Amino acid sequence: TQLAVVAFFEDFLKTAFAGFIHVIGEAAHSSVAFFKTKAIRTARELLAAKPEQERALLSLIVNKFGDHGQKVSSTVAFNLRALVEDHPRMKMVVVKEVEAFLARKNITQKSTYWAVLHLSEMMLSKKDDADVAAALARLFVARLELALRPPPPPAKIGKGDGKGKGRSRWLRRPKKRRRGLLAEDDNRLIRTLINGIQRAMPYMDASISSTPVQDETVNALFKVCHTVSAYSTRIAILSLLNRCLFERSGQVPDRFYRLLHEQLAQFDLFSCQHRHQAYLLMQRIVPADVSVARAVALTRRMLQVGANASPSVAVAALAVLRELVAARRTELLPLLHSVESSLRKQLDVGVVVGADVDGGLLVAGADGVVVEGSGVVAARLGVVVAGSAVVVA
Numbered sequence: 001t002q003l004a005v006v007a008f009f010e011d012f013l014k015t016a017f018a019g020f021i022h023v024i025g026e027a028a029h030s031s032v033a034f035f036k037t038k039a040i041r042t043a044r045e046l047l048a049a050k051p052e053q054e055r056a057l058l059s060l061i062v063n064k065f066g067d068h069g070q071k072v073s074s075t076v077a078f079n080l081r082a083l084v085e086d087h088p089r090m091k092m093v094v095v096k097e098v099e100a101f102l103a104r105k106n107i108t109q110k111s112t113y114w115a116v117l118h119l120s121e122m123m124l125s126k127k128d129d130a131d132v133a134a135a136l137a138r139l140f141v142a143r144l145e146l147a148l149r150p151p152p153p154p155a156k157i158g159k160g161d162g163k164g165k166g167r168s169r170w171l172r173r174p175k176k177r178r179r180g181l182l183a184e185d186d187n188r189l190i191r192t193l194i195n196g197i198q199r200a201m202p203y204m205d206a207s208i209s210s211t212p213v214q215d216e217t218v219n220a221l222f223k224v225c226h227t228v229s230a231y232s233t234r235i236a237i238l239s240l241l242n243r244c245l246f247e248r249s250g251q252v253p254d255r256f257y258r259l260l261h262e263q264l265a266q267f268d269l270f271s272c273q274h275r276h277q278a279y280l281l282m283q284r285i286v287p288a289d290v291s292v293a294r295a296v297a298l299t300r301r302m303l304q305v306g307a308n309a310s311p312s313v314a315v316a317a318l319a320v321l322r323e324l325v326a327a328r329r330t331e332l333l334p335l336l337h338s339v340e341s342s343l344r345k346q347l348d349v350g351v352v353v354g355a356d357v358d359g360g361l362l363v364a365g366a367d368g369v370v371v372e373g374s375g376v377v378a379a380r381l382g383v384v385v386a387g388s389a390v391v392v393a
Contacts, residue, residue: 014052017052017053018053018056021043021046021053021056021057021060024039024042024043024060025039025056025060027039028040028043028060028063028064033069033071033072036064036067036069036072036075037071037072037075039060040060040061040064040072040075040076040079041075041079043057043060043061043079044057044061044079044080044082044083047061047083048082048083048086048087054093058093058094058097059097061076061079061080061083062076062080062094062097062098062101062115063101064076065098065101065107065111065114065115065118066101066107066108066111067111073110073111073114074114076114076118077114077117077118077121080094080118081118081121081122081123084122084123085123088125088128091122091124091129091132092131092132092135094122095119095122095132095135095136095139096135098115098118098119099135099139101115102115102116102139102143109185109186109189110185112143112189113185113188113189113192116140116143116189116192116193116196117192119136119139119140119196120140120192120193120195120196120199122136124199124200124203125203126202126203129203130203130204130205132203133200133201133203133204134200134204134205136196136200137197137200137201137204140193140196140197140200141197141213141214141217143189143193144190144193144194144197144217145216145217145220147186147189147190147193148190148217148220148221148224149220187228187229187230187232187233190224190228190233190236190237191230191232191233191236194236194237194239194240195236197213197240198239198240198243201243201247213240213244218241218244218245221237221240221241222241222255222259224237225237225238225241225259225263226259226262230272231266231268231269231271231272231274232272232273232274234263234269235269235272235274235275235277235278235281236274236277238256238259238260238263238278238281239277239281241256241259242256242281242284242285251290252285252289257289257294257298260285260298261297261298261301264298264301264302264305265301265305267305267308267309270305270309270310270312270313270316271309271310279316279319279320282298282302282316282320283319283320283323285298286298286299286320286323286324287323287324287326287327287328288327292328292331292332292335295324295328296324296332296335298320299317299320299321299324302316302317302320303317303321305317306318
């Protein structure tokens with residue numbers, strides 16, 4: 001009898017708790033933002049205190065990523081972050097629930113962005129979160145492949161017949177998008193996915209992190225980087241390609257350097273919001289290039305841009321040149337000490353004041369006029385490379 005009473009009370013308590021969760025779910029669908037945020041916070045507190053109805057509570061919280069209000073979506077991200085801090089072992093559970101949310105077909109682009117942004121900011125640990133990092137990397141790569149996929153052609157809307165004749169012109173037709181260009185929401189989503197992949201890679205196992213991105217995705221990234229309108233997205237794509245290709249084969253292929261040399265000619269690349277990442281990328285790539293001539297060509301292209309851009313670009317180009325000279329001094333000595341006999345014949349009395357980055361000489365004649373060699377841009381910037389030292393006039 002006592003066991004039956006305990007079982008009856010337990011069933012009554014579970015039923016009452018399930019009813020309370022149903023009430024919280026109805027409050028989460030209210031039109032008032034205060035009730036939504038209060039319901040999300042209550043669900044998180046219940047989930048953190050007791051694992052009863054864990055799936056229902058977690059699904060209730062994650063589903064609010066699809067809310068139209070930005071404040072509600074940020075509240076969801078904050079509560080999920082607090083939940084993971086209280087229970088670190090729930091990271092994989094949260095990732096799977098968000099992945100199930102992203103797999104739906106009726107969610108908006110903004111909802112996808114908020115969910116992906118939360119996953120990309122999840123705190124990870126190298127000791128315990130290798131599986132979580134691998135799951136995040138797979139999810140980000142899958143979403144990136146989906147975002148890079150060209151949109152399907154819009155369905156043709158014909159003229160109506162019979163009763164519906166003439167009504168087709170009132171139907172809402174999809175907006176036309178230029179071929180190869182991405183919308184601003186797509187650019188923001190792609191940047192977030194790329195940042196999430198780069199952030200998850202250091203926490204993965206060595207056997208898994210060597211190939212996080214497949215060849216098809218790499219080819220799609222190369223193709224999109226030529227046509228994407230947001231230069232911040234181009235910088236993120238270049239960083240991801242450099243990291244993935246280097247970890248895959250130990251060296252970056254020539255295809256990447258051709259893409260980088262082409263992008264350096266764009267002035268907007270050094271005036272966008274993420275231009276500091278472009279500077280850091282150049283300081284990391286140029287000194288490590290196996291081809292000295294190609295490294296000099298990249299530095300020269302950046303000096304050319306700096307001659308006609310803001311002073312910060314010129315300073316960054318000089319910093320890249322300094323790193324190159326410091327790292328490849330032995331290979332650059334023949335280039336820096338080369339002598340052009342044609343310049344010596346042109347001047348009866350002249351003094352060689354230095355050599356530019358092209359190997360051409362800067363010669364001061366008797367009348368004090370500096371005759372430029374082949375490195376016109378370096379001379380205009382007042383840069384003289386003598387030996388292995390960089391002097392700014």
